[in-house]
Amino acid sequence: MEIIEQVKTESVPKNIPMDLGHVKISVQDLSAFFGKTKVIKNVSIDIPEKKVLAIIGPSGCGKSTFLRSINRMHEVARGTITGKIIIDDEDVMKIDPVYLRRKIGMVFQKPNPFPTMSVFNNVVAGLKLNGFRNRKALKEIVEKTLKQAALWDEVKDMLNKSGAALSGGQQQRLCIARTIAVNPEVILMDEPASALDPISTAKIEELIFELKKDYTIVIVTHNMQQAARVSDYTAFFYMGELVEFNDTKKMFTAPSKKQTEDYITGRFG
Amino acid sequence: MEIVKESDTHKKLQDYFRKSREKAGASRKTFLTKILGNNNLGDIFFERLTLLFAVLVFLLIIFMGWEMYSHSILSIRKFGWGFITSTTWDPYSQVFGALPMIYGTLVSSFLGLIIAVPLGIGVAIFLAELAPSWLEKPLSFLTELLAGIPSVIYGLWGIFVLVPWLRDTVEPFLQNEFPNSFLFQGAPYGFGMLAAAIILSIMVLPIISSISRDILKSVPNSQREAAYALGATKWEVTKIILSYAKSGLLGAVILGLGRAIGETMAVTMVIGNRPQISTSLLDPGYTMASLIANEFTEAASELYLNSLIELALVLFVITIIINIFARLLVWSTERKWKLSPI
Numbered sequence: 001m002e003i004i005e006q007v008k009t010e011s012v013p014k015n016i017p018m019d020l021g022h023v024k025i026s027v028q029d030l031s032a033f034f035g036k037t038k039v040i041k042n043v044s045i046d047i048p049e050k051k052v053l054a055i056i057g058p059s060g061c062g063k064s065t066f067l068r069s070i071n072r073m074h075e076v077a078r079g080t081i082t083g084k085i086i087i088d089d090e091d092v093m094k095i096d097p098v099y100l101r102r103k104i105g106m107v108f109q110k111p112n113p114f115p116t117m118s119v120f121n122n123v124v125a126g127l128k129l130n131g132f133r134n135r136k137a138l139k140e141i142v143e144k145t146l147k148q149a150a151l152w153d154e155v156k157d158m159l160n161k162s163g164a165a166l167s168g169g170q171q172q173r174l175c176i177a178r179t180i181a182v183n184p185e186v187i188l189m190d191e192p193a194s195a196l197d198p199i200s201t202a203k204i205e206e207l208i209f210e211l212k213k214d215y216t217i218v219i220v221t222h223n224m225q226q227a228a229r230v231s232d233y234t235a236f237f238y239m240g241e242l243v244e245f246n247d248t249k250k251m252f253t254a255p256s257k258k259q260t261e262d263y264i265t266g267r268f269g
Numbered sequence: 270m271e272i273v274k275e276s277d278t279h280k281k282l283q284d285y286f287r288k289s290r291e292k293a294g295a296s297r298k299t300f301l302t303k304i305l306g307n308n309n310l311g312d313i314f315f316e317r318l319t320l321l322f323a324v325l326v327f328l329l330i331i332f333m334g335w336e337m338y339s340h341s342i343l344s345i346r347k348f349g350w351g352f353i354t355s356t357t358w359d360p361y362s363q364v365f366g367a368l369p370m371i372y373g374t375l376v377s378s379f380l381g382l383i384i385a386v387p388l389g390i391g392v393a394i395f396l397a398e399l400a401p402s403w404l405e406k407p408l409s410f411l412t413e414l415l416a417g418i419p420s421v422i423y424g425l426w427g428i429f430v431l432v433p434w435l436r437d438t439v440e441p442f443l444q445n446e447f448p449n450s451f452l453f454q455g456a457p458y459g460f461g462m463l464a465a466a467i468i469l470s471i472m473v474l475p476i477i478s479s480i481s482r483d484i485l486k487s488v489p490n491s492q493r494e495a496a497y498a499l500g501a502t503k504w505e506v507t508k509i510i511l512s513y514a515k516s517g518l519l520g521a522v523i524l525g526l527g528r529a530i531g532e533t534m535a536v537t538m539v540i541g542n543r544p545q546i547s548t549s550l551l552d553p554g555y556t557m558a559s560l561i562a563n564e565f566t567e568a569a570s571e572l573y574l575n576s577l578i579e580l581a582l583v584l585f586v587i588t589i590i591i592n593i594f595a596r597l598l599v600w601s602t603e604r605k606w607k608l609s610p611i
């Protein structure tokens with residue numbers, strides 16, 4: 001039934017057949033709306049498990065909206081979607097968003113630590129929401145996640161300082177630590193390094209490389225080199241449509257669509 | 270082709286900037302600049318002007334305090350500190366002690382706040398975080414409308430609706446339920462501390478709720494998103510937002526307190542106007558503002574008049590102390606994290 005529906009829709013891109021391995025999230029004929037404006041147009045894509053999928057495309061083409069509909073954050077901005085997003089055989093629209101978002105973590109473009117909480121409490125904010133209170137275990141988790149986020153050495157002596165007392169790059173890594181502390185299965189990143197200097201950016205890219213051993217990662221980026229460096233697969237969006245979804249190497253060496261080529265070579269966008 | 274065009278605009282821009290700089294240079298030679306010194310006339314002028322206003326406000330406060338002090342010198346000499354520690358206010362025998370009014374002012378205001386703060390912040394949370402937008406606008410408008418009603422109308426409503434209701438229903442009920450509580454002793458007149466507290470709470474509610482709503486709305490959306498993305502429920506998100514906004518909310522509460530302490534008309538209409546201290550909420554009391562308003566025209570002797578002005582001075586000083594204290598409190602909650610680079 002579903003397959004037939006999918007084939008019927010015109011704008012489903014004819015993807016290059018690829019071996020994606022195990023599919024973690026399957027997006028089927030997704031459209032997203034703000035009011036009556038359709039900002040995502042019938043997108044279908046399979047997101048492979050424990051790989052990095054990069055999403056590229058010009059500003060305003062719907063990358064963030066696409067990303068947010070995966071963990072239903074579009075609802076916070078009062079958007080609506082049609083179509084289906086399946087994670088591990090479950091329809092996300094049928095999962096309680098609170099539970100869903102604990103399974104699918106998110107890192108935002110602008111670092112947004114909680115300024116009223118200490119560095120320590122920022123890291124475990126999600127765990128505390130879950131009712132987790134064991135101080136000793138929390139300490140271990142804080143150390144482990146901060147090390148994972150390549151931040152431990154820089155903040156280990158200021159765990160009691162406000163989360164806002166860190167530099168921008170440190171704040172972003174703190175936000176990443178906060179996201180992975182709850183041990184999600186998927187991490188969505190919306191231009192996580194766009195506000196950072198080259199060194200912090202490099203650290204975050206290394207981090208993504210480490211994280212994909214355990215997590216499925218979807219990252220939105222405006223930086224072509226970054227997409228090429230960190231991702232296994234790349235999806236190119238244009239005006240709300242998925243133009244091309246390809247193996248990253250192929251995408252950047254031999255894109256199959258003229259539009260993609262124009263975009264990644266910087267001819268428009 | 271295009272490059273030529275671009276450099277054309279560029280040149281025009283440069284010309285424009287050069288000209289405007291020359292203009293500014295010309296104006297530098299006016300005599301005002303000589304007085305004011307520095308190079309940018311507008312900025313300096315603006316800075317000095319605003320500084321002048323700030324100093325004026327400060328001077329005005331000092332001046333008012335000094336005026337009140339000098340006009341109450343008779344009672345200050347006669348009663349000393351006894352003025353604020355004595356409980357007898359008896360114009361007939363020329364004995365003036367302000368403690369019952371100080372007590373009445375503080376207690377009625379604090380009780381009013383105890384009712385108004387949870388309600389007001391609750392309304393603000395609803396308006397800022399939960400209400401759908403079609404409901405938010407009219408509701409916000411209505412709460413702000415409450416703030417614009419003249420206080421004498423609240424007073425009338427108090428006399429004709431609130432007081433009878435308290436006298437016939439609420440107060441007998443409270444006395445029945447808690448027969449031994451020191452809070453509910455004495456005859457249920459309706460007029461009294463409880464009525465004043467309720468009136469005050471209704472009057473400060475719109476202030477607290479509308480300011481708190483603005484403060485909650487000004488919390489960056491990224492905070493909400495961060496919390497939601499961690500899998501927070503609506504209530505948990507609200508808690509995080511409240512903690513982010515707490516110094517602002519504290520400010521809103523203080524503004525409400527200021528309003529309650531100074532409120533005169535509505536309170537005097539329902540509090541019973543008796544200069545006494547009673548722990549019972551059902552008993553009548555008096556506030557500084559109402560006593561001044563009620564007795565000012567009757568003050569026949571110099572000492573009486575001086576005592577009333579000293580009472581005003583006490584009210585003035587208490588207001589200032591509360592405001593300073595509140596500022597410190599707001600600062601101390603802000604200071605912890607406002608130093609952040611982003």
Ligand SMILES: Nc1ncnc2c1ncn2[C@@H]1O[C@H](COP(=O)(O)OP(=O)(O)OP(=O)(O)O)[C@@H](O)[C@H]1O
Nearest residue numbers: 034039057058059060061062063064065066077078
């Ligand atoms: N909360 C919102 N309300 C209404 N329209 C929105 C909202 N958020 C996004 N849009 C619209 O949806 C479209 C896609 O926006 P989106 O943020 O997904 O773009 P993007 O690809 O992430 O852009 P950028 O690269 O600049 O971040 C835009 O046209 C935008 O105007």
Ligand SMILES: [Mg+2]
Nearest residue numbers: 063064065190
């Ligand atoms: Mg975006």
